[in-house]
Amino acid sequence: MISEKDHIWQKQFARNIRRKTPDSSAVYQKMVRDNIQDNLINVYPILSHLLGVKNWNNLVDNFIEKHSCQSLVFWQFPGELYDYLVTGELALKKEYPFILDLALYEWSIVDLYFRKDHPAISSAFDGTLKTTPVFSKEFEIFHFNYPVFDKNWKNITNKGNYFLMIYRNQTSFEVELQQLSPLLFTILSNLQNPDIQSIEELLDLITSETNFKINEQQKVDLLMFLKDLYSKKLIA
Amino acid sequence: MKSPLGYTLRRDIADPLLAGHFAPDFLELAPENWIGLGGIWKRKLDQLNEQFRFTAHGLSLSIGSPEPVNIEGLKVIKQFLDDYNIDIYSEHLAFSSIDNAHMYESMPIPFTIESLNHIAEKVRVAQEVLERSLVLENVCYYILPESDMSELQYIKELQQISKCGLLLDVSNVYVNAKNHGYCSQTFFRDFPFEHVHYVHVGSYDTNQPSVIFDSHDRAIDKNTLYDLLKIKDEIPSNVPICLERESNFEPLDELVNEFKGVRKLL
Incomplete structure (x- = not known):
């Protein structure tokens, strides 16, 4: 002692x-x-x-x-x-x-x-809206109240709703960011909920809870976006 | 056979090392700077480990703090040592955390009989968890708490009781000798060289008015090299010697030339 x-x-x-x-x-x-x-x-x-x-x-x-x-x-x-x-x-x-x-x-x-490397290992995403993707932990989404990512710092006090995804590029290993629409942010944040069985189910849920009708073009765009994430190995 | 001569691994010099511009016999890293890394740095570390043997010089064990060993933290370090085939793991004879807070700096311990027994027990526990020897380094201390014995007596007693290995930091001896008014040769005269597992030589800042600081940011001082030359035959053969450098890695040519110069001297 x-x-x-x-x-x-x-x-x-x-x-x-x-x-x-x-x-x-x-x-x-x-x-x-x-x-x-x-x-x-x-x-x-x-x-x-x-x-x-x-x-x-x-x-x-x-x-x-x-x-x-x-x-x-x-x-x-x-x-x-x-x-x-x-x-x-x-x-x-x-x-x-x-x-x-x-x-x-x-x-x-x-x-x-x-x-640490956290690739999305299970491959649930089949390129359609009938499944839910599994997200890599090298990918995160954020809702900011200030445009903190804006290179022009003078804008930083402009209060609002800013949605962003930040991820590690699986080839260059550099960190990259992309602004998201409010709808895409809502979908991505809810897709990480394990209770959601498919993207389709989630879209129906959003429609019933918010009265926001997601049209066919938006579904096509969503699928393209998810396929892009898939190609970047950020979802599987 | 000459002692292997190594160099501190920091991210700043990873690329020149990988490109073969600089070829020490081994690289010393602080596990706490590399644990839990993914992405490009995990890959670079793995590549470096294919080219170089690693040794580890820890920062967070806090062997001198009053609390027991952080077993969970040590298990994380052990896993890292295992993953990278690291045999030599050294730490500071100091404390760096207390009251459940890390302070990320080596702070002085009182050289008392009670602390000696306490640290010896912590060394025993740490070696059991690590499944390898714990090698403890004489650190720079800028104030000396009330103590029962000298630093040298303390190190000798601790080694006797705990059977830990010793990391002899030649520059720290010089810095402490200057700051506390004794001669480094007196320290070396009675140092238990037979228990030295590892050696550090670094640099220090002599630009401050009242105190010399351990700095690791510049070329090794001639006084350290002089001391090293005087004691090198006392150090068991094959004990690795590491040139410590933590910042100011440019220009690289200067580091390489310094390294080659030390190698020639030894």
Whole structure:
């Protein structure tokens, strides 16, 4: 057993680093901060830029102090900044209402680039509307309230409904994105529900629940879209 | 027979290594930088593993923290070591997590009798889970907690009790000696070289006014090379020596020339 004295010293030392207490832990405060800061900036280049130096540094300090990082794996811990933002930083979220969307967007790009291979293995999709496809985990869809993917950052405060799919290209391994229509987003998000037996059943359900009639052309377009995903090995 | 000479594997130099522009005898990686990767980096890592032998230098074990070993985390690391046929797994004689929070930095431990026994027990558990020796590294410490013994005494005692292997970081000895006012040769004089399984040489930043920092971002300092030359005959033959570098990989020619220079020296 470690002695109580040693235990208390180690706890206090770590606490002082996290709280930036002015004391002999200053060297370690800088080392911990520099390391975490470098990793976070690499993952959140737009967020850190848009917040400005002061707000960004405060956010990093608060993250270190208030959030207990759980990830053993270094490339994954920056994702915990998004988790921290979900529950904390109310004032920052008020000042920058797009912050959660932007953090999720930037983290998802990195996560999808690095994450473990998860090909869609079962082949349920037969190219018709009578089956339901199985999705690869290298593919995700998002509903954002701000156009965080817009290269023109000036538009980022334009509140609205923005639907996006982000996926890892199975040939180049680069992360790519594509905007989705609200209908396509609704279909794709519901197709991931295991209770849905076929695409046809889902379309009937959408029609009955929303009174939105899906016409034949839309069905053809949907099938083409799904076949494209199939060719990209994002569904099977 | 000469010791194998290796180099730190970071993503920045993966392509030149794969292209054959640089050919160390082995590559050292931090499992925590590579675990769970898919996509292009999984493929590159697999290709590198076909060309090079890997060693692992862990970052998150936190052998010196008061909590017990994170068994589940260690199992993940073991799987990675198995997947890539890695025999040598080293870690820092330090703590990097406490109070259920990772801090991603090696922090100093008190060199006390109680912590010695505590860490020795953690080493035993870790070696059991890993099914291989745990090799512990002397780290740089920038403050020294209240202790019962010197770092060197502590390392020797810990090795005796736990039977762990030792990673001798030659640069860290120099940095600690300078920062804490002793001579590195005094440290080496009594070091238990017979238990050294692995050696690190790195670089440090001497531009700060009051303290030298372990930096791994530049060419190896001549003081480290001098120390290495002085002790190289003490180190058991065939013990791998790794040149540590974590940033500033450009221009590559300089790294390659530095590597060749060290190889010639040894």
